[in-house]
Amino acid sequence: MDRARSLILGIDAGTTGVTVILYDPDLHPVKRAYSEFAQHYPHPGWVEHDADEIRDVTIRLVREVVREAAAKVAAVGITNQRETVVPLDVASGKPLGRAIVWQCRRTTERCAELKAAGHEGVVRKKTGLLLDPYFSGTKMRWLLDENPDVARAAGEGRLRFCTIDAFLVHALTGGRVVATDPTNASRTLVYDIDARTWDPELLGILGVEAASLPEVRPSAGDFGTTDPTVVGFEAPIAGVAGDQQSALFGQGCFDGGTAKNTYGTGCFLLVNAGDARPVAPDGILTTVACGRSGEATYALEGSVFIAGAAIQWLRDELGLVGDVSESEALARSIDDTDGVYLVPAFTGLGAPWWDPDARGVLCGLTRGTGRAQVVRAALESIAYQTHDLFKLLREACGHGIDELRVDGGATRNRWLMEFQAGILGTPVAPSSDLETTCRGAALLAAVGAGLISDPREARALEEGRTRFDPGLDADVRRRLLLGWDAAIARTRSK
DSSP states (O other), rough: OOGGGEEEEEEOSSSEEEEEEEOOTOOOEEEEEEEEOBBBBTTOOEEEOOOOHHHHHHHHHHHHHHHHTTGEEEEEEEEEHHHOOOEETTTTTSSOOOEOOTTOOTHHHHHHHHHHHTTTHHHHHHHHHOSSSSSHHHHHHHHHHHOOOHHHHHHHOOEEEOOHHHHHHHHTTTOOOOEEOHHHHHHHHHHEETTEEEEEEHHHHTTTOOSOHHHHSSSSSSOBBBBBBSSSSBBEEEEEEEEHHHHHHHHTOOOOEEEEEESSSEEEEEEEEEEEEEEOOTTTTEEEETTTTEEEEEEEEEEEEEEEHHHHHIIIIIOSSSTTHHHHHHHHHHHHHHTTTEEEOOOBBOOOBBBOOOEEEEEEEOTTHHHHHHHHHHHHHHHHHHHHHHHHHHHHHHSSSOOOEEEGGGGHHHHHHHHHHHHHHSSEEEEHHHHHHHHHHHHHHHTTTOOOOOOGGOOGTTTTTOOOOOOHHHHHHHHHHHHHHHHHHHHHOO
């Protein structure tokens, strides 16, 4: 590697903000910048983003981070919130409306219609997904139906439905490239994860033209070069992956049987299943991940909609904590919740239930219930939801799972990590780097640009990793999980 030009830029365009990090050749962070962007809620259950704002924030942060090192940037990697759709006019380079965010539930009725018409079987077979508003396909159809500018651009060949990665690739290359990768394509409902192509049958079901979709390129590959008039330097964009697959790669989970959980607004547990497609149990998704060279492999995934957001709810809506960091001390101040359970189904239940009409439940309350019990119940709900996913994924992946690698803000809470290991009965290993999603994109870019031949060469992957071993009595674990199952039953809409 040429040390004179060896820095790697990672861009993480998340759901609430953009993080840009400059890394050295061993994937140690050198400089970081972050900025939030606005969330828009035009109707109950609807969530939108201004794609122009995301682009502008990203470019500003990139310029800020590389200002003194532009000549040293050897490669760029991009990771992104998945499933979010931007209707892009490639002629003007402008979005034709706000992006519809993965959290948006506006297409619940359309998904129900497609299920009633008998389409879920072929969707499940070809994409590994379910018919749920979470995914991109029905968002695309909604935009075609409800936005005349989108429909007109489609008819004139100017439309590209972009996930955020493809939108940023287009922006950073000065409009020269509109491309996505298999991990993002696999979340659209119209990509065959076995044939690795946009599927004509699925496109027909949703009424979306293949010409309105970006090109799919390898995750560690050629996505063009940055335009120096846009970001101030020229370097190859050589790595792209959806945020959860990027975090899997950034955690060093390159091989079958390795697993990670990311604790953020939601919770996303992925197990690398290797080259052979596993049989996914009901409620669990099969998706595309990245192998050691960035090649497409299979993964099993479970998604929790509300994890860290439950603690934010305690802070912002109930005023039970002034800062989320207070939750650990409150949890340690009592021996248990006295039978209190919180099921934070504020936007429905994700995997393995996929019940969009479920609503949150706080149960087991007595006159003696206080702030500590409710706060601890909220923390425990994160661990219980992870347990429900981990149990199914471990059984289905076809590999033994020795530990669960974890990242995200909640891993700072040592009590939660101890409880998580105990309720799983499996060691939990937090990364010293909370930004594994961004690191995964940078690592893919390093591989894609030929800067390293094996991602295990990146020394930062294992440095400072801690480990929490299970310490919960088996009978206590069983009793707690039975109580959780009963609370889930109260939450269900059917």
